[in-house]
Amino acid sequence: AAAVQVATRAMGFDVDRFEEEVNEGLLCAICHDVLEDAVQAPCEHAFCSACIQAWLLEDNSCPVDRQILLASELRQLHRYMRNDLNNLQIRCQYWQHGCREKVPLETLHQHESACPSEPMRCPACRADTSRGEMARHLQICTLRTSAVVPAADVARLLEDMRSELEAARQDFMTKLAEQKLEMDLRLDAQRRHLVQREHCLQEQLEEMRRLYARLSEDIKKLIQQEKTSRTELQRMAQEKAELLQLLHQASGSQAVQKLPEKVTDL
Template sequence: MGYDLERFVGYVNEGLLCCVCRDVLEDPLQAPCEHAFCSSCIHGWLVHHNTCPEDRLPLDITHLRPLFRYMRNDLARLQVRCVFRPQGCEVICALESVHRHEQQCDYALLNCSNAGCPVQVSRRSLEAHLCVCEYSSRVCSSGCGYTVLNTEEAQHNCVSELRAELDMLRAELDCKVEEVRHEMESRLDSQRRHMVQKESLLRSEVDELKGQLSRVMSDVRILLGAERARRQELERAELEKAELLELLKKEGLRPATPSEAAPPPAEVQRKLSPRSLALDCIKRKNREVTVI
């Protein structure tokens, strides 16, 4: 939509009017047929049509181009009243500077800055309105730290407000404690299950080690028994050796050397007496013990 024609002071050329809304051009664009339109007007028109709204010639959005420079200059020099004239602004300025003025105009309507207040007041009256606005608030003068509305200041009770806040904080704390308790219980249950599994695994390993130890002890006992039997055999052999040596001493003989221990010929053996044969057996026995 363009600028309302009634806002302008003096004559406005027909060529500076939008062919769609018939108001003064705002953000203008031009068709190849040299008809001018407001940017929003022609874009809305081309959504449903593909012709120029003035002469019905084919028109596409890609055919649009900026307005001629001389037309832009004429448009910028037009004198227009401030949009806030109904609020009391009497300023008349060039169209090219009207937006800058309206952003700073003292009669511009502004929303009240207090939350919840629906009132719109002029910029020049905003400060006075804030002083009496029923939605304005301030910090409690009693020192409780609460921000209260002007309309609620008479009913404000610091003790009850603080008690309510304390109850709310206590409820939040209880909720937090309960959450932490549940979380800790969950963690403890998880750790307990893990420890039970680990204990079971350790028990099985201990049982296996006990079995291995039992087998090792059995093998050790067998080896000790074999060692004991071997020692007993050695002791018996030593006793027999000692007895034979004692017997040889009694007979007055000495242990035979290997050369002397050779058996005599068969004819000599036949001539030996039984006593000689007994001594010869004793000598051989002694030699065997010595070798052992």
């Protein structure tokens, strides 16, 4: 029964919305409104689809004559009844909002889904308006936002902007700190690199100094050796000269005459 209660609120068209008297055969046996999305039982009783589906959740018989009824037995309305139903003139559901349209039930959905009187809310300022007025409202709304936006919304917008700004500021500070850290690290690395290079250069310099010292030592030794050998040569030349002189002075014996050849070989 609870399910039926729920369905009666949602389904069926209120008879007050029709100008002419509606044939009783076109009324739902459950909600007593004009059939919406109509179906028919084998016993010929007609219901709104939602009304009878809800009823059959708790019962398995026709609510009018109690004949056994299963959901699978429900059929479309007879064609002549369907035509009568479709041709009923019904008032638009936005009558209270100013729509004066009366349309065949068949085209009701088509009209209502585009009805200019349908209440709508401005997505920008939340002001109540209608489908037909929306375009004009949006012009005013975007041209004079401050005049249209309620004070509470302005406060909320400001609050949002403030927190966005604060978030952006914090984000900026974080990024700045990160960049500074990265820069410090890079500088540190460069400093370390430079120190290392300097150290390396000093080592090379030291190495060259040692090499130079060794070379000059060698050169000194060579010069010394050269000097020594020159002195030696001079000394030997001296000795040779003296020997030759001695030979000239000496008498010409065989053994002595052969001596100069040996000496010049030096």
